[in-house]
Amino acid sequence: MRAASEPLKARRIYLLLKDKIASGELADGERLPGEFALAEEHSVSRVTIRQALDLLAGEDLIQKKSGLGTFVHRPPSKVRTVLADVANVFAHLIEMGRTTDVRLLSFDYVTPPDQIREALQLAPDERSQRSVRVRLVDGVPFSYLIAHVPERIGRLYSRDDLARMPLLELIERSGLTSASARQEISAVLSSPDVAAALDVDVGMPLVALRRTVYGKDGQPMEHLQALYRPDRYTLQMNLERTGDEGHRHWSPTAEVYRRERPRRRPPVRKVGKS
CATH class of the missing domain: 1.10.10.10 (Winged helix-like DNA-binding domain superfamily/Winged helix DNA-binding domain)
Known part of the structure; x- marks a missing residue:
């Protein structure tokens, strides 16, 4: 023993x-x-x-x-860490899609599980387009992405399109416009297939994100389950104090990837003539 x-x-x-x-x-x-x-x-x-x-x-x-x-011994890493702004979902998605590489593992039309069907508000006989992708930065995998979109939307792009362009950009290219999203962030342990794709140990903790994207009409356009290596992916949110005195609270700022506030220049004093 x-x-x-x-x-x-x-x-x-x-x-x-x-x-x-x-x-x-x-x-x-x-x-x-x-x-x-x-x-x-x-x-x-x-x-x-x-x-x-x-x-x-x-x-x-x-x-x-x-x-x-x-x-x-900590040798300097030659691999960048991807920084994501939680409060600016769409700006981050488009930028990440353009600045990282993608490996498309699967592209199919499937009968989705109940959880996905409910999230996308699909009819009982309606299928979804399911894709599995791995994103890489500097040749190192950092995210494992399982995306579902309604089949009627998924038919607007091809497997080759998805291997070259971000999914959200493909959806919007077809004339649809994303307007809002709901996302949940948690943590999971990597399964054998995910661990192999991300080149990590089985059971390694991963950042888990579930996101449903809605169009201007309020209809769901995409459901995404994203799993991230915590050593290659960092979530941030910039906050500022808002509200009236006595009822102040922290709110996300509208700026993307802001590191610090620019310093204000001191006011110029006008010198009167003596």
């Missing part, structure tokens, strides 16, 4: 240490505690710690220096 559980324990320690390195809690160049201290801290054997450290070393996240110890 002990031998069978050792690899699982080692992987748990590996993931814990990897997360601390990725978050900066363990800084680049920082010396890790010795194997005995780590074994005591995590209530495991030194063999388990050694296995976990071997996994980290295999990813070049630590370096073992003879006679000195084990040190955190």
Whole structure:
């Protein structure tokens, strides 16, 4: 029993240490505690710690220096992190579609599950166009996208179109206009097929987003389930205080990807003639 559980324990320690390195809690160049201290801290054997450290070393996240110890190593990433503004859904979708690459995994017309049927307000015998795509930045996958649109809309573009252009842009190209959206953000664990597509471990936590897009007439145009690698995708929302004194609250700003407010120039004082 002990031998069978050792690899699982080692992987748990590996993931814990990897997360601390990725978050900066363990800084680049920082010396890790010795194997005995780590074994005591995590209530495991030194063999388990050694296995976990071997996994980290295999990813070049630590370096073992003879006679000195084990040190955190964070090589500079050559892959950009995608930044998404939660309050500006459509501007972000179009921009992301134009600045990232896409890999189309499937394109079919299907009988959708009940949840999708209700979200798109489809008739009992109405099908949807279902696509599965992976988006990549700098050649590294960061999102797994499952999209459904009503078949009557899906017939307006082809598989080749979707392999080249963002879905929302294709829908709007056909004459339809998106007007609003409802989205929910949560987290899920990666399944084997998603993990393989995103090049992550099975069971890795992913950012999960569900979005239904509506046209000007209030009819649903698209339902999207998007799964994102948290190390390659960041959600942000810029806020500002609004309301009258005593009833002030935080509201999303209308600006996209704003990092900071521009500094106001001090007022120019007019000097009168003496």
